[in-house]
Amino acid sequence: xxxxxxxxxxxxxxxxxxxxxxxxxxxxxxxxxxxxxxxxxxxxxxxxxxxxxxxxxxxxxxxxxxxxxxxxxxxxxxxxxxxxxxxxxxxxxxxxxxxxxxxxxxxxxxxxxxxxxxxxxxxxxxxxxxxxxxxxxxxxxxxxxxxxxxxxxxxxxxxxxxxxxxxxxxxxxxxxxxxxxxxxxxxxx
Amino acid sequence: xxxxxxxxxxxxxxxxxxxxxxxxxxxxxxxxxxxxxxxxxxxxxxxxxxxxxxxxxxxxxxxxxxxxxxxxxxxxxxxxxxxxxxxxxxxxxxxxxxxxxxxxxxxxxxxxxxxxxxxxxxxxxxxxxxxx
Numbered sequence: 001x002x003x004x005x006x007x008x009x010x011x012x013x014x015x016x017x018x019x020x021x022x023x024x025x026x027x028x029x030x031x032x033x034x035x036x037x038x039x040x041x042x043x044x045x046x047x048x049x050x051x052x053x054x055x056x057x058x059x060x061x062x063x064x065x066x067x068x069x070x071x072x073x074x075x076x077x078x079x080x081x082x083x084x085x086x087x088x089x090x091x092x093x094x095x096x097x098x099x100x101x102x103x104x105x106x107x108x109x110x111x112x113x114x115x116x117x118x119x120x121x122x123x124x125x126x127x128x129x130x131x132x133x134x135x136x137x138x139x140x141x142x143x144x145x146x147x148x149x150x151x152x153x154x155x156x157x158x159x160x161x162x163x164x165x166x167x168x169x170x171x172x173x174x175x176x177x178x179x180x181x182x183x184x185x186x187x188x189x
Numbered sequence: 190x191x192x193x194x195x196x197x198x199x200x201x202x203x204x205x206x207x208x209x210x211x212x213x214x215x216x217x218x219x220x221x222x223x224x225x226x227x228x229x230x231x232x233x234x235x236x237x238x239x240x241x242x243x244x245x246x247x248x249x250x251x252x253x254x255x256x257x258x259x260x261x262x263x264x265x266x267x268x269x270x271x272x273x274x275x276x277x278x279x280x281x282x283x284x285x286x287x288x289x290x291x292x293x294x295x296x297x298x299x300x301x302x303x304x305x306x307x308x309x310x311x312x313x314x315x316x317x318x319x320x321x
Contacts, residue, residue, distance in 0.1 A: 025222065025225070025226075028222075028225070029218055029222055032217075032218050032221050032222070033214065033218050036212065036214065036217050036218060036221070037211040037212040037213075040212045040217070041209055041211075041212055044212075055217065058217070058221075059217070059220060059221050059224050060224075062221045062224075062225065063221070063224050063225050063228045066225045066228070066229075067228060067229075067232075122203070122206060122207050123207045123209065126203070126204065126207035127207075141204065145201070145204040145205055145207075145208070146204075146207075146208050146209065148208075173200055173201075176200060176204070177200050180200065180203055
């Protein structure tokens with residue numbers, strides 16, 4: 001049932017994409033509406049919570065997508081293509097001399113102060129645990145788990161070989177397992 | 190399933206459960222479409238080939254006509270020269286006091302000249318054909 005719904009949604013997206021390629025702005029608006037949340041989430045992660053910067057870059061991402069829509073060959077999902085543009089826009093921005101973002105080193109001391117009773121505690125602890133990872137490990141986790149991309153898609157977005165991405169992901173998970181051990185029901189028992 | 194795999198599965202579920210809430214639109218789509226419109230307007234219009242000025246066309250046409258006229262004049266003079274030469278030869282034969290005796294040489298004498306003339310004619314014809 002869920003599978004059929006997903007297929008119908010994908011078919012709708014493909015229809016909007018085809019119309020947007022022919023210059024239909026309304027169809028493009030539907031595509032923006034469908035993907036804006038994930039792209040903005042990705043950029044908020046990249047920008048370390050700088051919402052204004054993330055939204056500006058997300059807007060630029062969609063403008064670029066509109067201008068180059070005919071270059072999208074369709075051999076990847078549209079979401080993957082958009083995430084790739086978003087990452088490129090962010091990296092272009094980060095190379096500017098007056099950078100509002102500081103790429104701070106991972107804080108080795110940082111660890112989650114877990115509060116398993118609070119519903120939002122998990123998200124906060126995961127967030128803090130993610131901050132203790134290296135930049136590339138954090139990006140690997142965010143793209144694979146929070147943006148729900150496959151390993152191959154995440155590797156494509158980040159411009160890494162698949163094996164490299166997997167090894168970053170493994171190292172990140174090893175570290176996270178230690179930091180989030182208190183959330184593991186098996187370790188609690 | 191090994192202990193490590195079980196740990197990884199639990200961690201995967203934990204990470205997936207910690208996905209942030211979807212970001213609300215809050216006018217983002219409208220702002221983005223306005224930016225798209227602005228970007229589309231600021232794109233340079235596709236360049237059209239520069240139209241040729243009428244005076245340039247007229248000059249080119251006049252030059253071509255002059256070239257054709259010069260060539261035609263040259264051919265007319267060449268044909269007129271050949272005909273005049275022929276009549277001059279007839280006149281010379283008619284007024285010759287001792288008459289005219291045509292002595293045809295053996296082919297070994299005139300063949301090289303004929304061959305040279307044929308080659309020259311072919312070369313001129315080829316050049317004309319290419320020029321047109």
